[in-house]
Amino acid sequence: MSNTEQTVIILGAGQAGGQCAASLRRNGFEGRILLAGDEPHPPYQRPPLSKAYLSGEIDESRLWLQPPETWTEQSVELRLSSRASAIDRTAKTVRFEDGSEESYTQLVIATGSRVRTLPVPGADLDGVRYLRSIADVDALKADFAPGKRIAIIGGGYIGLEAASVALKLGAKPVVIEAMDRLLARVAVPEMSDFYRQAHESRGVTVRLDSQVAALKPKSGLFGRGKTVTGVELSSGETIACDSALVGIGVIPNQEFAAESGLETGNGILIDEACRTSDPDIFAIGDCAEQHNWLAGKRLRLESVPNALDQAKRAAAAICGSPAPKPEVPWFWSDQYDLKLQTAGLIGDHDSTIIRAGSDETPRSFFHLAGGVLIAADCINDPQSFMAAKMMIAKRAKPDPAALADPEVAMKDVMKAALAGA
Incomplete structure (x- = not known):
């Protein structure tokens, strides 16, 4: 046909x-x-x-x-x-x-x-938001205003990106994460610590190990037309808010x-x-x-x-056309003036090498398995990102000492690694 x-x-x-x-x-x-x-x-x-x-x-x-x-x-x-x-x-x-x-x-x-919905009492209150579509964001924009208290439930990329925007617009975000670190499912502990410090130093409150038990309306009684005014934690503490943004996957x-x-x-x-x-x-x-x-x-x-x-x-x-060549998986996230570019998949890495100078950025995290570079998280470091993509594609084994030394140009690290691949 x-x-x-x-x-x-x-x-x-x-x-x-x-x-x-x-x-x-x-x-x-x-x-x-x-x-x-x-x-x-x-x-x-x-x-x-x-x-x-x-x-x-x-x-x-x-x-x-x-x-x-x-x-x-x-x-x-x-x-x-x-x-x-x-x-x-x-x-x-x-x-x-x-x-x-x-x-x-x-x-x-x-x-x-x-979106994965929050399975707790009060999740259907007015003011409980999700972020997946244009309509979702249009509903959110009124919440991201000066002085507004925003509870962000979930310390993944969506939650952290939203927190950075909220702070920029003058709102007061609190990030509530159930696990013991941010980005726990996608990042190594060192990068989790970097982003926690980056957000806290800019004025975001970060609450770790904090399981949400319920979302509460002002009166304490649930019902039609009620608006969320607080996030109750399993510890019994309630964090006051004017709205709640859920980002849990x-x-x-x-x-x-x-x-x-x-x-x-x-x-x-x-x-x-x-x-x-x-x-x-x-x-x-x-x-x-x-x-x-x-x-x-x-x-x-x-x-x-x-x-x-x-x-x-x-x-x-x-x-019936030729298929495109496979590409190294890559991702990105923008928070404040921090542009994260990720190449590869962490998977079963057995070591992480950090490349950083004295300033906050550029900073990169290189993940290796048996000496082979399998993934890299590069923050304000496009040269490392591009070099990492090429090395990951070739399953290269870069010199760990050179990777860690910001005085060694990444193009030279890559050339040496690819020559031995």
Whole structure:
């Protein structure tokens, strides 16, 4: 069948779905493309939501992946405010919640993930916020005002980025983390300590080892229309607040894929081409679990670079084009004037080498396993980040002493390591 007679339906109009649609056209796909999303907005970037968009530095239009009219020029049909409810793999149709159905030749699931809700009494009070969509941030902006007390529940990247914006706008953030350090699931203790000190020195209150027992309204009685005024900890202490932002992770949107019989784990299981257990159905982005060439095992990566890479792979497979070369996973976070760039995956590292001078930054943390560089966290240190990406890709063994010495140029550390790789 010529691809002019084919229909690709993409479920999820985020960065993964939008990139897949654009890549299909760039790879010469001439058939019908239907891009369906459950939000009223055209495909947009999520990372700026907790940074520049929340702070008011950019407006909504700066979030778009491309101007809305470009989708029309590319003959991509946008079906917004539309959620899929079921897949009939035998009939090759998708049913939507409004009762309508669409037929597909290939289906791409890019449904992303949803926030993990706080399982405590009072979690449904007014003023309890989450940060995942444009609508979420629009609701948050009124809370990030001078003098407002904001309880941020969760000391991961979303919570810390929000805390930095809150402080910048004159609010009074308190970060409440259940574990004994910030970024406990994604960073080594040395980097956790760096960010704790960075936030506290700028005026953020950080509470570690603090489990939330309940969110409390002013009257102490729960009920319709009540607003959160405090976070009660398991110790019995209550931290007063005007609003609470919850950032305790996300859950992959894979349920309806599983209901259709697709294989799932911690996400929809896909192969190197992003195919699911059904050869005509692909999955990409936060909802997908794939074997990672660097880690040597299946992972579900929540990152923009991973979403874009998988989108390009799925589009290439649909069009019969060569797949892009695998890329070293990378991530980033902006907090205050601190730009973190992470390359690789910490995994089973057995040592961490810190490269730092006398000032707060630049500062980098290099993670090695058996002498091989497998990951790096670089703060205001783009040279180290770029060099680390290249060394990780080649599984190089840099000289530990040179890595730790800021007087040795990173390009020289890299050249020596790659020469011996």
